[in-house]
Amino acid sequence: MYQLTARDIRRRNRFGVLQAVYAAVGHSSRQEIARATGLSFATVGNMISELLDVGVLVELGYDAPGIGRPRAQLAINPERGMLVGVDIAETALHFDLFDLAMTVQRSVEIPVDPAATEPADVVALITRGIGELTAADADKVLGVGLSVPGLVEPVGGVSVFSPYWHWHDVPLAQLLEQQLSYPLYLDNPLKASTAAHLWFGAGRDVDDLIVVTLRAGVGIGVVVEGMLYRGVTNSAGEWGHTNLVLDGRECRCGRMGCVEAYVGAPGIVRTLRELAPSSPLIDADDAVTIAAIAAAADRGDAVALEVIDKTGNYLGVTVANLVNLFNPRTIVFGDLVADHLGARLLDVTRRVAARHAMTDPFAAVTLQLSTLPHNPASLGAATFALEGFLADRETFGSIAARRALRTSTP
């Protein structure tokens, strides 16, 4: 049986209260937070006292006088500390430094030399990037989150398998700990992106959502009742390699007919090649081709429109499957493909999904494009560091102990 301890509940409530303050953008009152979270006023008061004590929240004074008691306005204290988000991608590492209000303060980008992708090489790049990023603020960093492609074991920080660099069971966290003294949090881009949407995107309004990431690789993150759903070995959401077409196109994973082979960037380019082998839209860089398809569709180009139509047909069928299986409130589409083909692709997808999904769960779901800024992976990685800080026993445990002591001492 899965156990929830008093500490779990407390941490969960702490997350909820803080998510409500972030969602308010600016400031919020205890009353508004209680309404947004559904928590009792007593619990909210308790959590806020704790967050004020550790300096995560600050009181901004009172709202404009009117009818009723003035309400203390609460806001995130951006100066309480900084969080680092690292997006490790095939060709470049991207580093963002966030203040505690999750505003980007500084960014660094370091290209990856394709000839130097051993773990030691990448560890050196990560260490260098974090050093450049945090130079002036090293003592303010509360934690570092890393989005690591492939299969990741978040607890041990092990890159179990990386599709780009053929890493197997690389103890990445352990290697980094020899160079860095910050708390480290590792997970893959799908999980990171989903955490970003959960805290700062569609998750602010709904508790059950699926985040669909569409770039070269594709995958989903599932949020159930406000929590990231990981499965028993953190592999849940491997939607990209579920079967869409029996004996269909060969996928880069070696299987036939995977979803990714049709709706990932290279799959879409392949659809274009099949329709028009010598199309001028085709570039060596798939991202450029996807952008060219979008621009051509805007001009009414028939081939570009047909590529989007075919892609939406594939996507609609598999999204209908997700609707039937998970019965979520919202499905958010993000990253390269969604950024470029956006509304047009979503229109076809929605129409096809409506036909294939069961009536009732389809009526309950909203399909929408991501509203997050451009890099959900680094924001999500930093969010893991934020969650880690908020779950820190030393910071919050001692507060709780101090309060208990205070209460029990007459």
Place this chain on the structure above:
Amino acid sequence: MYQLTARDIRRRNRFGVLQAVYAAVGHSSRQEIARATGLSFATVGNMISELLDVGVLVELGYDAPGIGRPRAQLAINPERGMLVGVDIAETALHFDLFDLAMTVQRSVEIPVDPAATEPADVVALITRGIGELTAADADKVLGVGLSVPGLVEPVGGVSVFSPYWHWHDVPLAQLLEQQLSYPLYLDNPLKASTAAHLWFGAGRDVDDLIVVTLRAGVGIGVVVEGMLYRGVTNSAGEWGHTNLVLDGRECRCGRMGCVEAYVGAPGIVRTLRELAPSSPLIDADDAVTIAAIAAAADRGDAVALEVIDKTGNYLGVTVANLVNLFNPRTIVFGDLVADHLGARLLDVTRRVAARHAMTDPFAAVTLQLSTLPHNPASLGAATFALEGFLADRETFGSIAARRALRTSTP
């Protein structure tokens, strides 16, 4: 944000403790229950006191003396009350009366007249069946659970849509409440079967499982961290109508290429017809045909073996998709098709799923046949009634209040 109140936690722990006692089959000690649930000894002691107070558990005396303190042996008190499980199927209603140890005490079966399937007709049959079943024990019944085909709203007890009888928005619970004074619990057979497996089958050993029901209709129930996963409108698990073959066979739902059209009983019979249109194995009753395929396969009949092989190939692909998406610990296959084609079908399915699923989540999952007795739907329906009784505020709330009073009074 999803809220867990102190009452939720308490109820969840109560379920966990009782599940451990059921799993022990016979009797168990506080020490064994603490070990099985992972709950603290204090919590277990607290829950057990409560369950002894209300008469759900009894103490059987102490275990045989040996080294260490003797341990009080606890068992379910079968006489504490009775539960009714009703399986509403297309051609017959099946009623089981369980004691609190979940042993069947009596069963009744009533055929459904295909010409009289209006809600009022079915309500009359249900009322009659429950009357016959409980005649001598009417005052001992704690609750009645009903497995209702199709889409059900458990909270209001509304049959939103029934595929057999073309019911739409039938307020079944309300109609039944005019005839019956027991607490009523309604849900569909997939959810019921999953609850049965969660309490009395594979769920005794694992917290994350998928129950695959294979009969005329097919579907799944998903258990996440020991809880039935329902989705936002209780429609999660509509696996039967996810797409398996693009533009494939027409399904009885009107869509093309659904999973059900290949691995449901009629789909398997169709595969047989396609291979051998005049096969002597074909009977007008699909259940008879499935049994004949099983018997023929045992004799080494090539056509029967090929039907199982093709079915396992379809099933393996879609099961691999479930493994990739949900990353469960166990997948259990049950009902008509699994009962007959059992080990043979599972062998092919496992082999094909191994090829199609991602390596890591497939390594984490066990595929197995159901070990539950023949009717998981009525057992599961009775399990909902058991859960309802265990969540009853009047029974358990007053106990908690009494204890609190006792504790606070010096």
